[in-house]
Amino acid sequence: MTIAIVGAGPGGLTLARMLHLNGIDAVVYERDSSRDARGQGGMLDIHSGQRALREAGLIDRFHAIARGEGQDMRLLEPDGTLLLQEDTPDDAPLLRPEVDRADLRDLLLDSLPEDAVLWGRTFESADDGVLHFADGSSATYDLLVGADGAQSRVRTLLTDARPVHIGQNVVEVSIADIDRRHPDLAAMVGRGSYWVFGDGLSLAAQRNGDGCVRIGLNFYNTPEDWFATSGIPFDDPAAARARLIDLLPGWDARFTALIAACDDTIVPRSITTLPLGLTWPSSPSVTLLGDAAHLMPPVGEGANMALLDGALLGLALAAHPDDFPTAVEEYEREMFERTGAAARMSAQMQELLNAPDAAQRLLAFFQPAPGTT
Structure with a gap:
């Protein structure tokens, strides 16, 4: 049984790691020509996603690269008024530490066999259990997992929804x-x-x-x-x-x-963003994770949900190694509920940021008045 993962982002690599731990073969196909082909962007606030790293046996290595001081925050108004300053003590727990995207990706890549990721493979289409890539090559699969981000091409196999x-x-x-x-x-x-x-x-x-x-x-x-x-x-x-x-x-x-x-x-x-609460009829041979499944406003939930997607799909497949359809149904049922709640919260936060008095609303969010929540 062949599992093909399209996309070497946090979610796809976490899934590959979970499958590797459970003795299940999988191949990650990534369009980048190498791990250093392009910059990976800025920092990620990892909170609920730490559960995924624990499941993957990587939490200690994550804590070694996480920046606890990245939890510091300053909130100001345009005239320079400082509304809030939070400085993190050196011994504070790593509840929402920041980590460089590149460092997190390297952590996940280094946890996999060297041949687990095939670089320079730009996914074009899939039919009848065969993947087709832009360079003319192809590969077979029994289960295809789209971890290919906001503009996912794998998504088109399951839904017409677009960002x-x-x-x-x-x-x-x-x-x-x-x-x-x-x-x-x-x-x-x-x-x-x-x-x-x-x-x-x-x-x-x-x-x-x-x-x-x-x-x-x-x-x-x-x-x-x-x-x-x-x-x-x-x-x-x-x-x-x-x-x-x-x-x-x-x-x-x-x-x-x-x-x-x-x-x-x-x-x-x-x-x-993708439509709030997006779902699709379960397919026995295709599923999605991360932004491919539930692209949200960028308010700190997307990467955490992707990590959890990868870990929980991996656990479902490990529990049903000879029954991919059942594993996919279990994963999607949990994923739709979990990420739907995260997407609703993200939309509410996005609405707050759009408000003319966003600074004051954020201040109330981070420091609610006594007796309020």
Whole structure:
């Protein structure tokens, strides 16, 4: 019985690890040419996903790379008013530690045999138990697991659902080696997350383990084609930085200085989600996990759900090694309920972030008044 996993993200690799632990053969097909072919992005807040890493026998190794100080948080208003500062004691439990995406991926890859991942395999289609790749190669499968992210091609085998824009557009920038190059800005951002919320936009800066600070400028209630009309010249970094500063009228000079100091890589990203509570009729030979199954607003749940998907699908397959359809049905029943609840919570948080008084609402969320929850 051959299990094919399309996508070497956190969910797909966790599934491969669980299957390896239980003596079940699986192959991961990944379109990247190698593990170092591209950057993996910023930090992940791992909380409920720690259960998956325990099941996978990797929790101690995870704690060794997790950044407890990444739990630090500062919340401000555009005029510079500090609303909340939480500094994590060195001996605090790792309830929501941050971890570099690349470090987490390396942890999972290093836990697998070298031949478990086949690189440079871009999935094109599947029919009659055969996978077809862009390079003309093919492979057989008995169970196909789509772990291929937001724009999943495997998803089309199960549902017509597609991601839709949610009215949020993000411009991502960063400052490498910030402690040496801009120590004043490094001290301002601190060790964890630094949030500034205004009316219809926000600045979210986050310290990474490699000494870089990644910054996202979030523009809410904007159309899908907003980048085309925003006046941001993405092919001219200096002019793009200037335009971004223009889009922050009245903001404290410390925040605009953060944008002015950013490096030349400036990336636009439109935010999309799958329909809330998406399900599909169970198939005996295909299933999905992670963003392929339940793409949510980026408020800290997606990676955790993907890790849990991989672990729990692996446990179901280990419990029914000769009955993939039963394993898939059990997994999907639990996954739909669990991720549906997470998606609803994420949508509520997204609505909060869209509000004109988002900063005050977040303050109440993190520090509720006595007698309230």
